Amino acid sequence: METLKGNLLVAQSGGPTPVINASLAGVLAAALQFEDEIGEIYGAVNGVEGILSENLIDLAAESQQTVRLLKTTPGAALGSCRYKLKKEQDLARILEVFKAHDIRYFHYIGGNDSQDSSKRIADYCAAQGYEIRVVGVPKTIDNDLVLTDHCPGYGSTIKYIATSVRELACDCESLGRHDLVTIIEVMGRSAGWIAAGSVLAKRRACPEDAPHLVLLPEVPFDRAAFVEAVRNVLSLNRHCVVVAAEGLKDADGNYLGANTAVLDAFGHPRLGGVCEYLKEVVEESFAGVKTRTCRQGHIQRTASHCASKTDVDEAFMAGAAAVKAAVAGESGKMVILVREEKDRYQVKAELAPLDEVANGVKTFPQNWIGENGMTVGFQFAKYALPLIQGAPQLTDEAGVPKMAILDRVAVEKLCPPYETR
Helix, strand or coil, rough: CCCCEECCCEEEECCCCCCCCHHHHHHHHHCCCCCCCCCEEEEECCHHHHHCCCCEEEHHHHHHHHHHHHHHCCCCCCCCCCCCCCCHHHHHHHHHHHHCCCEEEEEEECCCHHHHHHHHHHHHHHCCCCCEEEEEEEECCCCCCCCCCCCHHHHHHHHHHHHHHHHHHHHHHHHCCCCEEEEEECCCCCCHHHHHHHHHHCCCCCCCCCCEEEEEECCCCHHHHHHHHHHHHHHHHHHEEEEEECEEEEECCCECCCCEEEEECCCEEEEEEEEEEHHHHHHHHHHEEEEEECCCCCHHHHCHHCCHHHHHHHHHHHHHHHHHHHHHHCEEEEEEEEEEECCCCCCEEEEEEEHHCCCCCCCCCHECCCCCCCCHHHHHHHHHHHHEEECCCCCCCCEEEEECCCCCCCCCCCCCCCCCC
């Protein structure tokens, strides 16, 4: 493959994760190794919106200390967006910016919708005869990207969820008298991977541990069955902990407790409200039972203090692998993590075509769901436990973790202004 020389641009998109910046650090570390192929290293502020507005920053100007801190800093350091490329003018503008700044390597760190944007950008540039190598970096706490064994961000999120459930269960045990139901709502629009992760709070050979019931989007909600399951748990335990995914639906496919009248740029309804819905169900069905709700909210994707070292290392590896693949001549691909069949857990980075990844959804396996539809089988623990191991070394600052803050040295704008809306 002929050497391609030019500048590199990296961007972040979608909901941040505890390790999305570890992938950014991986991109930077790898890019610096290819001085003959890669000149400048730029970051787009707020994803594709930053490209459209030509809001680029010089990442090579950041200090080494800041780059190191990226590995343990949550949120998207470059800024994120949920902008959908709606028209050909957007793609033409992106190409205009790429040409002006000699961008020949582009890496979008993001999930399903972001990889769809990567594919559209790669296809458009190819159709216009502009040589660029586009290799996406996977990111999502939902763990719903197809083809990859798991997604960077997922392991840290379920480690936090499982930790929170175990801690909260101690509080519930101290207060419950067979009359306390605690409902925990977690993220998960179309797949129940995060909710399922809560079962890692259970001790080995202690099935009576919380969570007692896990409600997944893959299983239509059955009110009568749920009420009976809660009744059974309370008859055996001092309290009942229910973990429910925000994307829980009824038998007709309607989201429970969601505001379906409000849609984001990609047409997704605004979720959240499942715990309140289930609280009403419990209170209408039981007399003398106290009900508490807990929405994990955005903290489940920002808890770097409870991150998995395995997750951090794999996120960094994925970012570095994207750059190495692009320099080697690959394009129109996304990095995937492949679990090797060995006695000891190990993964390697491979590539998958963007058109096979974009907009796909990997749902939770039906054969990992218990017969009653509200429990998770042992196969999941075997899959997930390796993903939550270890803890990264945090840098302390007056008793709390120190976070990376980019200097964001602006790159001179060379194109005329562009209206994105």
